Amino acid sequence: MAPDLFDAHAHLREVPKAGAGWIVPGVNAVEDENAPRSERIWRAAGLHPWHLDGLEGELDALTKRAKSEDIVAIGETGLDAMRRAGPRAIQERAFRHQIALAMEHRLPLILHVVRRHGACLKMLREQSFPKDLGGMVHDFGGPAEVISEWIDAGFKLSISPRSVGREDRAVWISRIPEDHLLVESDDFGPERLLDVVRWVAAARNTDMNRVAERTERNARQLFRI
Numbered sequence: 090m091a092p093d094l095f096d097a098h099a100h101l102r103e104v105p106k107a108g109a110g111w112i113v114p115g116v117n118a119v120e121d122e123n124a125p126r127s128e129r130i131w132r133a134a135g136l137h138p139w140h141l142d143g144l145e146g147e148l149d150a151l152t153k154r155a156k157s158e159d160i161v162a163i164g165e166t167g168l169d170a171m172r173r174a175g176p177r178a179i180q181e182r183a184f185r186h187q188i189a190l191a192m193e194h195r196l197p198l199i200l201h202v203v204r205r206h207g208a209c210l211k212m213l214r215e216q217s218f219p220k221d222l223g224g225m226v227h228d229f230g231g232p233a234e235v236i237s238e239w240i241d242a243g244f245k246l247s248i249s250p251r252s253v254g255r256e257d258r259a260v261w262i263s264r265i266p267e268d269h270l271l272v273e274s275d276d277f278g279p280e281r282l283l284d285v286v287r288w289v290a291a292a293r294n295t296d297m298n299r300v301a302e303r304t305e306r307n308a309r310q311l312f313r314i
């Protein structure tokens with residue numbers, strides 16, 4: 090029988106039928122409002138680097154959302170070097186604001202980082218983001234060289250369906266310390282999480298139950314749920 094899985098990052102449209110729990114990241118004011126509710130769904134408040142139109146209004150709304158009692162993290166936020174993301178200065182403004190919010194509310198960060206690992210780590214250091222709050226780098230896709238830097242900064246690394254079947258990634262997936270590993274379905278649909286757990290277990294030469302158990306424990310510890 091397939092193990093019960095905890096999904097550390099899921100853009101859900103509705104409450105899934107089966108699963109141990111889900112972290113639903115913040116995207117923007119409208120999407121956060123429409124996120125499905127359930128006792129096994131925990132929500133973050135955030136402004137995604139692809140959704141930075143009307144930035145000042147969005148940041149004001151986010152500041153209010155972050156005060157809500159049931160918010161377990163800030164993000165997703167971060168820096169994205171690819172075409173769909175906004176101008177770099179705007180991304181940095183949004184990221185800086187969300188680092189400060191996480192520190193103010195003592196919450197972990199959910200990061201979206203595409204080819205900007207060094208710049209993100211530098212901004213966290215500049216704002217003295219505390220290691221004990223930590224967070225996760227969602228859909229982590231390498232490079233292997235930054236794994237230890239993220240771990241040193243207090244972050245866990247989350248594997249998404251984008252890494253399934255990638256032999257090049259299996260090499261470093263096997264080297265992520267067990268207490269820093271998370272799994273997620275991202276926007277592929279929660280049913281895809283089983284493929285991720287199967288792939289991660291194969292890469293690490295272990296069984297699916299162990300991956301399921303450890304990743305759930307890691308998520309619950311990080312988000313204090």
Ligand SMILES: [Zn+2]
Pocket residue numbers: 098100114165227275276
């Ligand atoms: Zn996401």
